[in-house]
Amino acid sequence: MIVTAHIDEVRANRWQDGTESWGLVPTMGYLHEGHLSLVRRAHAENDRVAVSIYVNPIQFAPTEDLSNYPRDLERDLALLEKETVDLVFTPSDAVMYPAGFQTAVTVAEVAKPLEGASRPTHFQGVATIVAKLFNIVQPSRAYFGQKDAQQAIVLRQMVRDLNFNLALIVCPIVREPDGLALSSRNKYLSPDERKAALVLSRALKQAQTAFDSGERDAQKIRQAMIELITAEPLARLDYVSVADSETLIELDVIKRKTLFSMAVFIGQTRLIDNMMVETSPV
Amino acid sequence: MIVTAHIDEVRANRWQDGTESWGLVPTMGYLHEGHLSLVRRAHAENDRVAVSIYVNPIQFAPTEDLSNYPRDLERDLALLEKETVDLVFTPSDAVMYPAGFQTAVTVAEVAKPLEGASRPTHFQGVATIVAKLFNIVQPSRAYFGQKDAQQAIVLRQMVRDLNFNLALIVCPIVREPDGLALSSRNKYLSPDERKAALVLSRALKQAQTAFDSGERDAQKIRQAMIELITAEPLARLDYVSVADSETLIELDVIKRKTLFSMAVFIGQTRLIDNMMVETSPV
Numbered sequence: 001m002i003v004t005a006h007i008d009e010v011r012a013n014r015w016q017d018g019t020e021s022w023g024l025v026p027t028m029g030y031l032h033e034g035h036l037s038l039v040r041r042a043h044a045e046n047d048r049v050a051v052s053i054y055v056n057p058i059q060f061a062p063t064e065d066l067s068n069y070p071r072d073l074e075r076d077l078a079l080l081e082k083e084t085v086d087l088v089f090t091p092s093d094a095v096m097y098p099a100g101f102q103t104a105v106t107v108a109e110v111a112k113p114l115e116g117a118s119r120p121t122h123f124q125g126v127a128t129i130v131a132k133l134f135n136i137v138q139p140s141r142a143y144f145g146q147k148d149a150q151q152a153i154v155l156r157q158m159v160r161d162l163n164f165n166l167a168l169i170v171c172p173i174v175r176e177p178d179g180l181a182l183s184s185r186n187k188y189l190s191p192d193e194r195k196a197a198l199v200l201s202r203a204l205k206q207a208q209t210a211f212d213s214g215e216r217d218a219q220k221i222r223q224a225m226i227e228l229i230t231a232e233p234l235a236r237l238d239y240v241s242v243a244d245s246e247t248l249i250e251l252d253v254i255k256r257k258t259l260f261s262m263a264v265f266i267g268q269t270r271l272i273d274n275m276m277v278e279t280s281p282v
Numbered sequence: 283m284i285v286t287a288h289i290d291e292v293r294a295n296r297w298q299d300g301t302e303s304w305g306l307v308p309t310m311g312y313l314h315e316g317h318l319s320l321v322r323r324a325h326a327e328n329d330r331v332a333v334s335i336y337v338n339p340i341q342f343a344p345t346e347d348l349s350n351y352p353r354d355l356e357r358d359l360a361l362l363e364k365e366t367v368d369l370v371f372t373p374s375d376a377v378m379y380p381a382g383f384q385t386a387v388t389v390a391e392v393a394k395p396l397e398g399a400s401r402p403t404h405f406q407g408v409a410t411i412v413a414k415l416f417n418i419v420q421p422s423r424a425y426f427g428q429k430d431a432q433q434a435i436v437l438r439q440m441v442r443d444l445n446f447n448l449a450l451i452v453c454p455i456v457r458e459p460d461g462l463a464l465s466s467r468n469k470y471l472s473p474d475e476r477k478a479a480l481v482l483s484r485a486l487k488q489a490q491t492a493f494d495s496g497e498r499d500a501q502k503i504r505q506a507m508i509e510l511i512t513a514e515p516l517a518r519l520d521y522v523s524v525a526d527s528e529t530l531i532e533l534d535v536i537k538r539k540t541l542f543s544m545a546v547f548i549g550q551t552r553l554i555d556n557m558m559v560e561t562s563p564v
Contacts, residue, residue, distance in 0.1 A: 007445060018300040102391050103409075103443035108384040127385075128444075135445040138420075161385035162410075163289060163417040 001081050003088045007136050010050070010089050014137055020047040024139035026130060029053040030070040030184040031079050034174040038143040039083045041171050050087040050137050051080055057093060059125030070187050089137070096132065105131045107154045107161070113248050114241055115150045115272070118263060123154045130155055134164050141167045145174075147181055149261055149274040153248060173274075175201065181273045188269040196234035197266045200273040203228045203240075207260045211277050218242040218251040221260070229264055238263035238270065245276055254279060283363050285370045289418050292332070292371050296419055302329040306421035308412060311335040312352040312466040313361050316456040320425040321365045323453050332369040332419050333362055339375060341407030352469050371419070378414065387413045389436045389443070395530050396523055397432045397554070400545060405436050412437055416446050423449045427456075429463055431543055431556040435530060455556075457483065463555045470551040478516035479548045482555040485510045485522075489542045493559050500524040500533040503542070511546055520545035520552065527558055536561065 002013055014022060023042030027035050035051075042049045053076055060066035073090065080088055104124050111123035134142065144152050152170045159168050174182045179201035180194075189197055203225040210221055225240045243250050245257040254277075261274035284295055296304060305324030309317050317333075324331045335358055342348035355372065362370055386406050393405035416424065426434050434452045441450050456464045461483035462476075471479055485507040492503055507522045525532050527539040536559075543556035 011447065098442075100439075101443050102389055103440050104388045104390070105444070106386045106388060108386070110384070132443075132445045135447055138447060157382075158385050160380075161383050161414075162387070163414045165293060165417055165420060 001077075001085055001088060003077060003090060005089075005091050005095060007091070007095065010087065010136055013087050014050070021140040022046055022048045022050055022137065024133065024137045024142045025049065025051045026133050026142065026144070027051060027053055028055045028069065028184065029076050030072055030187070031076045032174075032182045032184065034145050034147060034182040036079065036083060037174050038145060038171050039080065039085060041169065042141065042143050043083065045141055045169075046139075048086040049083075050089060050139065051085050052089040052091075052133050052137070054089070054091055054096065054129070054133075056096070056125060056129040058097070058128060059122050061119060061121055064119070065185075065188075068188075070184050089133075096129070104128050105158060105162070107157050110150070110157050110246075110248050111154045113150075113243070113250070114239060114261060115263065118238055123151070126151055127154060127158050131158065131162070131164075134166065139166055141169055143169050143171060146170050146274070146276070147173045147183065148272070149245075149259055149276070150248065153246070179205070181271075183271065185269055185271065189266060193234055193266045193269065196232050197269075197271055199229050199232040199235050199266075200262060200264055200271055203262065204260055204273060204275040207242075208275060208277060211254065211258075216254045216279075218254055218258075221254075225260070225262065229262070234266055236265040238265060283359075283367055283370060285359060285372060287371075287373050287377060289373070289377065292369065292418055295369050296332070303422040304328055304330045304332055304419065306415065306419045306424045307331065307333045308415050308424065308426070309333060309335055310337045310351065310466065311358050312354055312469070313358045314456075314464045314466065316427050316429060316464040318361065318365060319456050320427060320453050321362065321367060323451065324423065324425050325365065327423055327451075328421075330368040331365075332371060332421065333367050334371040334373075334415050334419070336371070336373055336378065336411070336415075338378075338407060338411040340379070340410060341404050343401060343403055346401070347467075347470075350470075352466050371415075378411070386410050387440060387444070389439050392432070392439050392528075392530050393436045395432075395525070395532070396521060396543060397545065400520055405433070408433055409436060409440050413440065413444070413446075416448065421448050423451055425451050425453060428452050428556070428558070429455045429465065430554070431527075431541055431558070432530065435528070461487070463553075465553065467551055467553065471548060475516055475548045475551065478514050479551075479553055481511050481514040481517050481548075482544060482546055482553055485544065486542055486555060486557040489524075490557060490559060493536065493540075498536045498561075500536055500540075503536075507542070507544065511544070516548055518547040520547060 023046035025038045105127040207221045222242050229237050240262045245259040257278050263272045305328035307320045337351050387409040489503050504524050511519050522544045527541040539560050545554045
């Protein structure tokens with residue numbers, strides 16, 4: 001397993017045999033089974049697998065948790081070694097954002113609501129770093145988690161609009177046995193908060209049950225999720241959404257592929273979760 | 283010579299033999315010897331040459347000459363056939379900007395002054411289309427003319443910042459025997475305007491003469507250029523600049539690589555021209 005902080009070394013390895021397919025799994029490190037599920041999928045679908053580990057400063061607002069974001073490179077590398085990853089790219093800020101850096105990739109409409117409303121500079125930071133990683137690795141396929149549902153939608157739009165020559169593949173959310181979606185930020189939770197954090201997946205499950213029993217009134221489903229979350233004393237709701245899964249426009253009536261999503265503060269920790277449902281064709 | 287409007291066909295040809303190097307010459311068509319000099323340079327340095335012909339609507343402001351921009355695809359293809367170009371990409375607007383398109387590439391500082399000040403949305407349009415063309419063709423080298431000096435600087439910054447895996451090569455301005463820089467927009471000039479248009483290259487020549495004889499006061503050089511241009515009745519000055527050739531920051535004292543540049547309306551036609559000078563190391 002090659003571990004390098006240098007773009008030239010990534011390229012030399014990537015193009016050693018130009019006919020091989022490469023899968024890229026971009027991460028911010030502190031890897032969990034969610035990340036590893038992406039790595040395994042990349043392995044199954046490509047000759048070679050590259051993983052990037054980089055906590056991208058420009059996708060954090062000044063008030064956010066950049067400096068506290070959990071890091072454990074040694075443990076990450078051990079996990080990736082076990083998955084027989086070919087290449088790990090661990091750049092420094094100086095490599096990614098050298099003096100004079102001044103370019104941004106911006107996706108407009110789908111980056112505006114939900115996470116974009118709460119974190120106005122977030123998706124520009126994500127789109128820019130991912131465009132850079134795509135150009136550095138030039139993968140055949142790139143893997144992202146459904147956990148960051150809007151991120152996947154924004155990046156799919158970027159790939160389509162800028163004609164990146166790769167397939168963007170979104171993999172299912174991996175959950176703890178009790179339902180909590182895996183996240184590097186779960187580490188921030190105290191034992192009480194860890195229990196309280198189950199409101200997110202419980203609210204989604206409740207929404208799915210309503211949906212499965214025929215409820216199509218989006219506002220009713222939204223309202224029920226809000227009530228469940230606000231009943232949890234340690235939770236503070238950021239948003240709850242029932243939206244078209246492509247445009248992220250809020251729905252009145254659930255009609256087609258629909259994304260239920262939410263962001264909730266549990267104590268100081270902001271968690272997100274989501275679920276996709278699909279109405280059967282009539 | 284393959285001529286295609288389809289991205290898939292470009293890619294199939296581009297990657298037919300992955301080990302070959304490709305040069306890309308992006309153009310808006312209505313080709314002249316300036317474009318052909320880029321094609322010849324691309325030929326000399328690459329196994330294969332691709333030329334794109336596309337009048338990119340998003341780099342024109344609503345008040346500009348998009349609808350009148352000269353087009354002659356048949357003539358362009360005949361010229362490229364003679365140069366034994368391998369692939370010509372002639373996409374439609376629907377291919378480049380399909381419904382729902384919403385992504386932009388923005389370069390900040392170097393896109394602000396000069397052309398960026400006169401044409402505020404221009405370089406976002408240029409950077410976005412060129413990023414798309416880079417991703418569609420994935421060339422080893424891409425060729426641009428020094429005529430559009432700021433465009434070359436903006437694109438070089440974009441390539442560096444977004445880590446495009448290619449060399450950006452800037453080729454010298456090609457001029458008519460009397461000094462007028464070649465431009466597709468020269469077609470707009472009446473015979474009188476064609477004569478008046480010589481003020482641009484004359485102003486630059488005068489600046490170079492002053493520079494060669496030791497003048498290092500940027501404002502004196504600027505002022506002399508302004509006087510020469512405003513003395514021409516058919517000319518209306520947009521800007522004259524004596525700036526650092528990397529940052530495009532206006533200089534007081536000429537110190538290092540310096541770009542003399544200008545935009546001048548000759549009648550209704552906006553022309554640009556420039557010259558790079560370099561002080562010898564002391």
